[in-house]
Amino acid sequence: MTGRAPLRAAAAGAIVAILAALVLAADQFTKHLAIENLPPREVVPVWGDVLQFYLVRNSGAAFSLGEEVTWIFTIALAAVAVAIVYLTVTRIRSRVWAVVLGLLLGGVLGNLTDRLLREPAFGVGHVIDFILTPWMWFWTTPAIYNIADIFIVGDMIVVALLVLIGLQFDGRRETARTATDTSED
Numbered sequence: 001m002t003g004r005a006p007l008r009a010a011a012a013g014a015i016v017a018i019l020a021a022l023v024l025a026a027d028q029f030t031k032h033l034a035i036e037n038l039p040p041r042e043v044v045p046v047w048g049d050v051l052q053f054y055l056v057r058n059s060g061a062a063f064s065l066g067e068e069v070t071w072i073f074t075i076a077l078a079a080v081a082v083a084i085v086y087l088t089v090t091r092i093r094s095r096v097w098a099v100v101l102g103l104l105l106g107g108v109l110g111n112l113t114d115r116l117l118r119e120p121a122f123g124v125g126h127v128i129d130f131i132l133t134p135w136m137w138f139w140t141t142p143a144i145y146n147i148a149d150i151f152i153v154g155d156m157i158v159v160a161l162l163v164l165i166g167l168q169f170d171g172r173r174e175t176a177r178t179a180t181d182t183s184e185d
Contacts, residue, residue: 006093006170015095016088016102023106027147028113034130049134054144057118057126070115070124077112081105087169094171100162104155110148 007015038044038055045052059070084105092098111127118125129144136143166174 004095004171007095007098009089009093012092012094012098013088015098016084016092016105019099019102020105020109023103023148023151024109024113027107027110027151030147031110031114031128031130034128038130043132052132052134053130054132055128055130056144058129058144059124059126070126074112074115074123077108077115080108081112084108091169094167094169096162096167096171097169100155100158103151104159107148107151107155110146111152 034053034055038053040055040057043052043054060073084101088098088101092101114127115125116122118128120126127146127148129146129149131146131150132142132144134142168174
Protein backbone atom coordinates (compact mmCIF):
# COMPACT_ATOMS: atom_id res chain seq x y z
CA MET A 1 0.00 0.00 0.00
CA THR A 2 1.16 3.54 -0.61
CA GLY A 3 1.91 5.99 2.18
CA ARG A 4 -1.51 7.57 1.82
CA ALA A 5 -4.62 6.31 3.53
CA PRO A 6 -7.34 4.92 1.26
CA LEU A 7 -10.02 7.34 0.15
CA ARG A 8 -13.35 7.34 1.88
CA ALA A 9 -16.30 6.39 -0.30
CA ALA A 10 -17.54 9.98 -0.37
CA ALA A 11 -14.16 11.32 -1.49
CA ALA A 12 -13.85 8.72 -4.23
CA GLY A 13 -17.38 9.53 -5.36
CA ALA A 14 -16.65 13.25 -5.39
CA ILE A 15 -13.50 12.80 -7.49
CA VAL A 16 -15.31 10.58 -9.98
CA ALA A 17 -18.35 12.89 -10.18
CA ILE A 18 -16.36 16.11 -10.60
CA LEU A 19 -14.06 14.70 -13.27
CA ALA A 20 -16.94 13.04 -15.12
CA ALA A 21 -18.89 16.32 -15.11
CA LEU A 22 -15.86 18.25 -16.43
CA VAL A 23 -15.22 15.80 -19.27
CA LEU A 24 -18.93 15.63 -20.14
CA ALA A 25 -19.15 19.44 -20.21
CA ALA A 26 -16.01 19.76 -22.35
CA ASP A 27 -17.27 17.09 -24.74
CA GLN A 28 -20.74 18.54 -25.17
CA PHE A 29 -19.43 22.11 -25.43
CA THR A 30 -16.94 21.22 -28.17
CA LYS A 31 -19.63 19.25 -30.03
CA HIS A 32 -21.91 22.30 -29.81
CA LEU A 33 -19.13 24.50 -31.20
CA ALA A 34 -18.49 22.00 -33.99
CA ILE A 35 -22.16 21.86 -35.00
CA GLU A 36 -22.49 25.66 -34.93
CA ASN A 37 -19.23 26.49 -36.71
CA LEU A 38 -18.10 23.65 -38.96
CA PRO A 39 -19.48 22.79 -42.39
CA PRO A 40 -20.67 19.14 -42.53
CA ARG A 41 -18.32 16.71 -44.24
CA GLU A 42 -15.83 19.35 -45.30
CA VAL A 43 -12.20 19.41 -44.19
CA VAL A 44 -11.21 22.47 -42.17
CA PRO A 45 -7.41 22.59 -41.81
CA VAL A 46 -6.13 23.35 -38.32
CA TRP A 47 -2.54 22.14 -38.43
CA GLY A 48 -1.75 20.81 -41.90
CA ASP A 49 -2.08 17.04 -42.17
CA VAL A 50 -1.64 16.58 -38.43
CA LEU A 51 -4.99 17.97 -37.24
CA GLN A 52 -8.11 18.91 -39.15
CA PHE A 53 -11.78 19.32 -38.32
CA TYR A 54 -14.36 17.29 -40.24
CA LEU A 55 -17.92 17.27 -38.89
CA VAL A 56 -19.82 13.98 -39.16
CA ARG A 57 -22.76 12.40 -37.36
CA ASN A 58 -21.75 8.83 -36.59
CA SER A 59 -24.55 6.31 -36.17
CA GLY A 60 -22.16 3.44 -35.52
CA ALA A 61 -19.22 2.76 -33.27
CA ALA A 62 -15.61 3.49 -34.17
CA PHE A 63 -15.18 3.91 -37.92
CA SER A 64 -18.98 3.74 -38.32
CA LEU A 65 -19.04 0.01 -37.59
CA GLY A 66 -22.45 -1.36 -36.61
CA GLU A 67 -24.57 1.46 -38.01
CA GLU A 68 -27.63 -0.81 -38.08
CA VAL A 69 -27.47 -1.61 -34.36
CA THR A 70 -27.01 1.80 -32.77
CA TRP A 71 -29.30 0.85 -29.87
CA ILE A 72 -26.76 -1.78 -28.76
CA PHE A 73 -24.14 0.96 -28.28
CA THR A 74 -26.62 2.92 -26.16
CA ILE A 75 -27.18 -0.10 -23.91
CA ALA A 76 -23.43 -0.81 -23.72
CA LEU A 77 -22.61 2.80 -22.80
CA ALA A 78 -25.32 2.82 -20.14
CA ALA A 79 -24.05 -0.47 -18.71
CA VAL A 80 -20.48 0.85 -18.52
CA ALA A 81 -21.69 4.03 -16.80
CA VAL A 82 -23.66 2.01 -14.24
CA ALA A 83 -20.67 -0.31 -13.65
CA ILE A 84 -18.37 2.66 -13.01
CA VAL A 85 -20.83 4.21 -10.56
CA TYR A 86 -21.27 0.85 -8.80
CA LEU A 87 -17.50 0.35 -8.49
CA THR A 88 -17.08 3.89 -7.22
CA VAL A 89 -19.68 3.44 -4.51
CA THR A 90 -18.64 -0.05 -3.41
CA ARG A 91 -14.93 -0.54 -4.10
CA ILE A 92 -12.90 2.44 -5.28
CA ARG A 93 -10.62 3.79 -2.53
CA SER A 94 -7.60 4.59 -4.67
CA ARG A 95 -6.99 8.13 -5.92
CA VAL A 96 -5.57 6.83 -9.18
CA TRP A 97 -8.56 4.60 -9.85
CA ALA A 98 -10.95 7.43 -8.91
CA VAL A 99 -9.29 9.80 -11.38
CA VAL A 100 -9.13 7.25 -14.19
CA LEU A 101 -12.72 6.09 -13.73
CA GLY A 102 -13.98 9.66 -13.39
CA LEU A 103 -12.41 10.63 -16.70
CA LEU A 104 -13.65 7.42 -18.32
CA LEU A 105 -17.18 7.99 -17.01
CA GLY A 106 -17.15 11.50 -18.47
CA GLY A 107 -16.24 10.15 -21.89
CA VAL A 108 -18.86 7.43 -21.70
CA LEU A 109 -21.52 9.94 -20.64
CA GLY A 110 -20.51 12.28 -23.48
CA ASN A 111 -21.25 9.70 -26.15
CA LEU A 112 -24.25 8.32 -24.24
CA THR A 113 -25.74 11.82 -24.18
CA ASP A 114 -25.49 11.92 -27.97
CA ARG A 115 -27.09 8.47 -28.28
CA LEU A 116 -29.97 9.50 -26.03
CA LEU A 117 -30.63 13.08 -27.09
CA ARG A 118 -29.49 13.62 -30.67
CA GLU A 119 -31.27 12.86 -33.92
CA PRO A 120 -32.65 10.68 -35.32
CA ALA A 121 -34.35 9.45 -32.11
CA PHE A 122 -33.97 8.69 -28.41
CA GLY A 123 -31.57 5.80 -27.86
CA VAL A 124 -30.32 5.73 -31.45
CA GLY A 125 -28.89 9.23 -31.77
CA HIS A 126 -25.81 9.85 -33.82
CA VAL A 127 -22.57 10.76 -32.07
CA ILE A 128 -20.97 14.03 -33.18
CA ASP A 129 -17.40 13.47 -34.38
CA PHE A 130 -15.26 16.33 -35.65
CA ILE A 131 -11.56 15.79 -34.90
CA LEU A 132 -9.72 14.37 -37.90
CA THR A 133 -6.15 13.18 -37.75
CA PRO A 134 -5.39 12.11 -41.34
CA TRP A 135 -2.11 10.45 -40.34
CA MET A 136 -4.02 7.98 -38.14
CA TRP A 137 -5.40 5.54 -40.70
CA PHE A 138 -7.13 2.37 -39.59
CA TRP A 139 -7.88 -0.09 -42.33
CA THR A 140 -9.05 2.27 -45.09
CA THR A 141 -10.61 4.95 -42.89
CA PRO A 142 -9.02 7.96 -41.21
CA ALA A 143 -9.70 8.49 -37.52
CA ILE A 144 -12.52 10.99 -36.87
CA TYR A 145 -13.46 11.32 -33.23
CA ASN A 146 -14.45 13.67 -30.40
CA ILE A 147 -13.35 14.65 -26.89
CA ALA A 148 -15.32 11.78 -25.30
CA ASP A 149 -13.56 9.27 -27.55
CA ILE A 150 -10.16 10.63 -26.51
CA PHE A 151 -10.98 10.05 -22.84
CA ILE A 152 -12.53 6.63 -23.46
CA VAL A 153 -9.55 5.31 -25.42
CA GLY A 154 -6.92 6.97 -23.25
CA ASP A 155 -8.46 5.82 -20.01
CA MET A 156 -8.99 2.26 -21.22
CA ILE A 157 -5.26 2.12 -21.94
CA VAL A 158 -4.57 3.36 -18.39
CA VAL A 159 -7.07 0.81 -16.96
CA ALA A 160 -5.20 -1.96 -18.78
CA LEU A 161 -1.89 -0.70 -17.39
CA LEU A 162 -3.27 -0.48 -13.83
CA VAL A 163 -4.53 -4.04 -14.10
CA LEU A 164 -1.17 -5.21 -15.48
CA ILE A 165 0.78 -3.61 -12.64
CA GLY A 166 -1.67 -5.06 -10.13
CA LEU A 167 -3.03 -1.84 -8.62
CA GLN A 168 -6.22 -2.80 -6.83
CA PHE A 169 -9.27 -0.56 -6.39
CA ASP A 170 -8.27 0.16 -2.79
CA GLY A 171 -4.77 1.30 -3.81
CA ARG A 172 -2.89 -1.81 -2.71
CA ARG A 173 -0.62 -3.65 -5.09
CA GLU A 174 -1.39 -7.24 -5.87
CA THR A 175 1.64 -9.33 -5.02
CA ALA A 176 2.67 -12.70 -6.33
CA ARG A 177 1.62 -15.49 -4.01
CA THR A 178 4.42 -17.63 -2.71
CA ALA A 179 4.44 -21.40 -2.68
CA THR A 180 3.60 -21.41 1.04
CA ASP A 181 0.58 -19.17 0.45
CA THR A 182 -0.84 -21.54 -2.14
CA SER A 183 -0.20 -24.64 -0.01
CA GLU A 184 -2.33 -23.20 2.81
CA ASP A 185 -5.44 -22.87 0.59
